[in-house]
Amino acid sequence: MLQNNPALKSKIDQLWNKFWSGGISNPLTAIEQITYLLFMKRLDDLDLKQQADAEFTGDKFTSRFAGTWIPPEHRDKAAEDQKPFAVDKNSLRWSEFKRMSAEPMLTHVQTKVFPFLKDLNGKESSFTHHMKNAVFVIPKPMLLVEAVKTIDEMYGEMENDSQEKGQAFQDIQGDVYEYLLSEIASAGKNGQFRTPRHIIKLIAELVQPQLGHRIADPACGSGGFLLGAYQYIVTQLAVKAAKNNDSSAAQLQTDEDGFKRTSVSASLTENAKRILNESLWGYDIDSTMVRLGLMNLMMHGIDEPHIDYKDTLSKSFDEANHYDIIMANPPFTGSIDKGDINEDLNLGTTKTELLFIENIYRLLKKGGTAGVIIPQGVLFGSGKAFVEARKILVDRCDLKAVITLPSGVFKPYAGVSTAILLFTKAYDKQDKVDEPATQQVWFYDMNNDGYTLDDKRNKLEGFGDLQDIVAKYHSRKPEQASDRTQKFFSVPRQEIVDENYDLSLSRYKEDVFEEIHYEKSEMILQKLLASEIGENLDMQALGKIQGGIVKELLELKGMVG
Structure with missing residues (x-):
């Protein structure tokens, strides 16, 4: 480090x-x-x-x-x-x-x-x-x-x-x-900004890409998610190989966010390296970001990254049912030219945050899993396209989790409130949905990502909620997550449908109100008077006071007495 x-x-x-x-x-x-x-x-x-x-x-x-x-x-x-x-x-x-x-x-x-x-x-x-x-x-x-x-x-x-x-x-x-990239202090073009690396590591731990999976990011920027998937796979294989050889290499040190990571593929066979090099696919509409993304992966040891200059929302991009894993933070702002939207995208909107959800669903194979960052507005927007996008997630996919992030996660680039969606594709677009795929949605309210939430984003002591999310997600059971006053809980599908497919955590979370007992008003006023003129209160003498704070306190005392 x-x-x-x-x-x-x-x-x-x-x-x-x-x-x-x-x-x-x-x-x-x-x-x-x-x-x-x-x-x-x-x-x-x-x-x-x-x-x-x-x-x-x-x-x-x-x-x-x-x-x-x-x-x-x-x-x-x-x-x-x-x-x-x-x-x-x-x-x-x-x-x-x-x-x-x-x-x-x-x-x-x-x-x-x-x-x-x-x-x-x-x-x-x-x-x-x-x-x-x-x-x-x-x-x-x-x-x-x-x-x-x-x-x-x-x-x-x-x-x-x-x-x-x-x-x-x-x-x-x-x-x-990576440090050079982090020094880019502006959001760049088309609303692009870097996803914090600890958030990428978190999503990799949740979706768990494996060797042989075909992995994509349809709006890859500098390639952070592809790198995150690569490092997760290489780390898992290195740890496994070291354990089989009873080697100390299995004892990789955790980083400052509590994750174990390496880019070193020395323990991989030539065949595993070849498979890994053919596993990662990224696309972006900014030629500068394509070059930066390619270089980022090459500097980490991926000799032949597949990152290309393409608009994955456009008519010219016709891939479908192609990927086992998609990890992405697609652009939230702006819209696409209506005439160039791919005919397979039917939400009837030009909002990129909604189009990318449908597009990621389209690109996934059946059984493929996505970890996607979206603006929280997608979770509760009442417009037709918003509701239809959420129906895709709840009916045609198994929506496993909604993890809300604190609004400072993307500072200094943006202050927008975001969430992570984790879902697995169950039905293709043309399939008839006999039984909706989602039965329960697991919610987690992240309050602390291990960094200050101001523009400086300084590291705090500990890992925040990161490691707790990983542990709780992989051990989640609906019957054990029914207390909605906690940071995490499960909500049955029917309740979500009844709420017009609303996926905002606040819709289902129950607030805990603490009962506070206050002193009676006359006692408070008596103490205020004592603080002004002392403990020995002569009410007749006080009554002759013509103005000031004491007179006002006496008037109040008469009203509540």
Whole structure:
């Protein structure tokens, strides 16, 4: 965890400050440019490692930096005419160009290294495919030199941390990128903002994705939910493998939120790694977020993430009944062009928070489970589309739980009140519903997520309600959760139907009123008078007082006496 390495955090903060003072003040632009530099560094490091591994094992290996590169704009020329434009690929390595002086380095990276990265063919990675529209905007030679130097220093700190403290380099590298993402201080475009990582971990613990599950996020942003699913699966497999081998690796330390997590897939077989790499699918309508999401997963050790630039609500996205697990925090604000809404979405609304609920239902396989964050207005809105969306959840799905979150969870990005829905798809859209799937809905009123609920979101002592929710959810029994004065309770389906499918916790929670006994009014007034003029009250003398607080108290005393 980065809080245990102030030197590394300091380097990351230095990197941000260099971009700010270097003229790139938009946090989203800065993180995108940093991402490109990290990708250049990562590409070189991986290539050098594969080269060293091949030399050690005697296997044949062809470096992606071997030979020459002809820029695309010169490839239609005759071979002889191409020669003046040929670039030695080795000069495109991070470890080579970082030795250049300022002006030549900026020109080299702008005109050769960056175009080379964009030209890497799609089979190299999804990231290179989505680099096609990327723009390199670092304007000053010294900013590039300082950024390259700081990133190298960061990697040096990461190596030291790995060796001295035993944390896997892959996890540290992932933590660094997560910390970089957390520094984006604005909500970004289209109402996007990062879901707190402890909330993602909570949802992963509740839906419990498994190896072999096809997992998706239809509005994935920086890929946090896909990463959460990946880390949950890898952690479970690592713990299981360690137990089978009677290894101390089973004793993973819990993090500051009470969860055990690792990104390290070293204990996985090649087949398990292949299955895992084919398990994660994300989509977003913001090309910048697609690149950030891809890089986030790659920095955590997922070599080939499947994140694509697509609008999953539009007519062009025709997948259905495709995924075992969906974890998502879709955008709450705004609406979609009515003419572009997929014909399979029939709620008759342009509100994205409702369309995404129907869309997630559509994308799930029968028996597939979703953990979704929604604004609390969805739980009780009286409009037709709101009620129809809740009918889908209660009738066509087994709505397992509604967990309300405190309104400060998404600060400083937003103060909206939200809830987590957990549901399993039971009926397809075309199926006749003979017996509604939901029998009981489990409610939990989260008051404390382990952090302050102001803009600073500082860590509090303990785990808040997080671990209690996990334990209570997995051990829930309707007959044991009937006391509606508690933080959690179950409500039978018919009662929800009778309330027009209202799913707001406040509709069913019973408040506890504590009886308080007060002193009689005359006794209170007597004490107030005594506090003004002392204990020895001469009522005749008091009666001659013509004004002030004493006169008003006496008048009150006469009224209640």
